[in-house]
Amino acid sequence: MTKTKLKTVTLELPASRDTLAELEIGTVVYLTGRIFTAREGVYKRAVEDGHGLPASREQMGSANFHCSPAARINEDGTLNVGAVTATASFRFAKWLDGWFELSGCNVIIGKGGMTSEIYKKSFVPANAIYLTTVGYGTGALLGRGIKSVVDAHWRNELGLAQAIWVLDVEKMGPFLVEGDIHGNSLFERENAKVAAGIEAAYEGTRPATMQRYGELDDKTKEVI
Numbered sequence: 194m195t196k197t198k199l200k201t202v203t204l205e206l207p208a209s210r211d212t213l214a215e216l217e218i219g220t221v222v223y224l225t226g227r228i229f230t231a232r233e234g235v236y237k238r239a240v241e242d243g244h245g246l247p248a249s250r251e252q253m254g255s256a257n258f259h260c261s262p263a264a265r266i267n268e269d270g271t272l273n274v275g276a277v278t279a280t281a282s283f284r285f286a287k288w289l290d291g292w293f294e295l296s297g298c299n300v301i302i303g304k305g306g307m308t309s310e311i312y313k314k315s316f317v318p319a320n321a322i323y324l325t326t327v328g329y330g331t332g333a334l335l336g337r338g339i340k341s342v343v344d345a346h347w348r349n350e351l352g353l354a355q356a357i358w359v360l361d362v363e364k365m366g367p368f369l370v371e372g373d374i375h376g377n378s379l380f381e382r383e384n385a386k387v388a389a390g391i392e393a394a395y396e397g398t399r400p401a402t403m404q405r406y407g408e409l410d411d412k413t414k415e416v417i
Contacts, residue, residue, distance in 0.1 A: 203364060206300070207255040210320045213299060216370045218379035222324055223366035227254030227343070227359065228302070230262055232280055234355035235347065240291040246357075247346040250297045253359055257296065259285060259303035261354045263332065264345070272342040274358055278332035279304035282323070286311050293319035300324065306371040306380050313376035323372035325379075338365025 199221045204212070206226025216222065231239075238244050246253065263276040282303030285292070289311070292298070299321040306325050316323060326335070343359040350356075371379045 201367075204300075208300060210299070210374070213320065213322050214374050216322060216373060218370050218373045218377050218382065220370045221366070222368045222370060223364040224256065224300075224302075224324075224338070224368070225363050225365070226256070227361055228256040228258050228300075228365070229253045229360065230258050230260050230277065230356075230358040231296075232259050232261065232355060233284060234351040235357055236285055236288040236292055238347065238351065239295060240288045246295060248344070248359070252344070253296075253357070255296075255298050256300035256302065257292075257298045259301070260332075262358050263336070264342075264353050264356075264358060266345075266348075266353075272345050272358075274336065274339055274342050274360060276332035276336035277339070277360075279326040281305045283307055286315070289315040293321060302326070302368060306378060309372070309376055309378040309381050312372040312378060316372055317374070317376045320374060322370060322374055324368035325371040327367050327369055335365055338362045 199219065200217070201221040201223070202216065203223045203225055204216075206224060206228065239246055258277060258279070259282050260277045260279045262274045263278070264272070264274045266272060280303065282301070282305060285303075286307060293315065299319060301316075301321060302324045304326050306323060312323065315321075340361045340363050343361055344357075345353075345359070346357040348356045369379065
């Protein structure tokens with residue numbers, strides 16, 4: 194069997210549209226520059242509740258990580274983030290149009306990806322890409338890429354886990370390009386390949402004797 198070597202790049206932030214356009218789905222990416230965390234609490238407060246963002250785009254950066262940081266405030270007031278664990282991004286879809294307009298982000302990082310429909314509707318007009326984490330349990334690995342904690346906004350309003358943590362990072366990763374600048378999805382492409390042969394894989398097998406509530410026998414509807 195021939196092994197395919199994945200293309201790997203270090204993306205310098207902030208990244209231009211031309212730079213992002215060169216990234217194909219499936220490319221391994223390491224990030225160097227400024228990123229900030231923002232999850233549901235931030236999106237709701239900033240977009241839905243109309244508070245805007247607490248700092249300028251230049252201060253916060255243009256790459257948003259959907260994650261919960263393992264963060265603390267030291268006794269001397271300094272800030273520390275040891276690990277960053279991604280959270281599932283599908284929950285953010287309803288705020289994306291307003292978020293892109295408000296934040297100016299063109300890189301979104303998270304877990305699990307979204308759909309090509311969402312990418313084409315919201316990401317493509319913003320010239321933005323989506324990067325996904327690789328597997329589970331990588332929070333400490335990603336934390337090694339944090340050079341310094343620049344600031345932490347809305348700590349009192351949202352708490353440490355939901356606050357906006359601004360981070361300078363160096364070769365943070367690995368991430369995978371899940372959604373490219375044209376709205377293509379890596380997961381959808383690969384799932385289609387698996388689905389094409391799934392009937393043959395189950396041919397001749399009997400239905401399960403015992404099933405959990407809600408499970409299906411239709412293998413074309415199985416989640417891969």
